[in-house]
Amino acid sequence: MSLVQYSDSGSDSDSDAELPPPKRPRHIIQPISDLPPLPPTFHDLYASSTRVSVQDDPTLHGGRKRVTPHVEGNWPTHLYLEWYPSKEELPLLKNLIPSQSKDRAKNQVRIHSLLHSDLGAQLPLHISLSRSVVLRTEQRTLFMDSVQKAVEGSRIPPFNVIPDRLMWAPNHDRTRWFLVLHVQRPKENTLNALLWSSNRALARVGQPPLYASSVDDASHQQDYSDNFHISIAWTLTEPRAENTQYLTNIDLDPLQDLHIQFDCLKVKIGNNVTSIPLPMNM
Template sequence: MPLVQYSDSESESDEADVPTPSAKRPCHKQSTSGKTSSLPPLPATFHDLYASTTRVSTQDDPSLHGGRKRVIPHVEGNWPTHVYLELYPSKEELTLLGNLLPQPSPSKLGIESLLHSDLGAQLPLHISLSRPVVLRTEQRSSFERSLQTEIESSRIAPFALTPNGLKWVSNYERTRWFLVLRIAKPEHDSLNGLLRLSNCALARFDQPPLYASHGTPHNQDFSDYFHISLAWALKEPNTEEKDRVATSDLKPLQDLRVRFDSVKVKIGNNVSSIPLPTNT
């Protein structure tokens, strides 16, 4: 299954007539427990303060963002929205992830790293829990409250994730290819649980679900599709490059444990964090 697109330059809003949701009850409840992390993470709000990007154009100008084209055009009154889990790898983890990128350098192969910005600053990584969707101005607060209610009424506690593979995959439109780190299914199936909550909240606004489609079984397993994108390219990598990453040695990452204790919601350039329940 191809991946979603999520970058700021391509998550621009699309005009849509989306009604205000009426249902209030949670989608489901799920009992889980999580593992602890050896190092305390920075407060979630710290990175949120610097999540905004400066808009230099509302037109589709690929020269402003590496040749990428907007999938959803900018329309006044529409707000691009994304639900996801966010991670900031440690310096040591960042080095290990960087070693997975094609050598001698990503740029010579037409591959752009998602680990650092053009100026060398570390970028946040994430696991998507939604497609890039569009909300109207008057729906922003309602959607966030709806998702928060779903999460608070669930029993999905903070949890840890580990990687289990590397692969090149395309987005839905096959306009970009992503080098992704696959994720092992966590204890208590927490990723699928959060995906169902996100899809349920989105459905109240007539927004499409991620991975699932309307009418699919409630307990469908999408564990094979969760991922962390490490790099991207405008052209499909050749067979040699695909084979290289498929056989990459991931032993250096065998001790990597990434702990998540909140869900991020980005609406426009505003990012908020919804904590996972800890009193389960």
């Protein structure tokens, strides 16, 4: 395909010389800060990165290994509450993640922030209400219906949580360690109520509950408040003593000003994310 040919922009013909200089528009564009915020559903459209391989290739995602192998007809599924920190909140969170020296001779544990992607885009944070489970194609509709009815019948209104401490926590398989903000138990015990609803929906499709040791334990509505947290960083290696000792010296008082609001439950099945609004009190 040939390039488009343009006339010489340096022409000094009489007709060009007589043209008055163009007027500059008074209003070119509104400042970005004046633009309205994006609707929450916008983030759901771009919740997943583009799939570049169906094989377990740790080099594509920071050395992480796929916990559940990709199988045609299987749908990785996750229930969670999502939080996009504001521009004022992000510096508070960034200061909680230990900085790392570029001196590789120290063989430091490599810590990956969950606040931004490798390209600098802000990432959402979340509180998990399920494990990463796998549904069969024919189970998706039943599961979504179960979750929808559970949330609608829960009478749980939008609520706030407040972080109260910082700690390291491994995943179920101890293949990754996460730097997490534990959150206080909210009023009306809403986190536990949503977890119980999630675990009941999972039981209907034969999936294991989160935090409970069995489906029977999950049905007893135990208190799992000690388990609710928001991950802000991760590492593949168990943190060393110096990575845990510093936690005792961090001033967490500014976190008391963080009132993190949740108004919907997120259900991710494959690459599709559905937001189920929490019912408003009438």
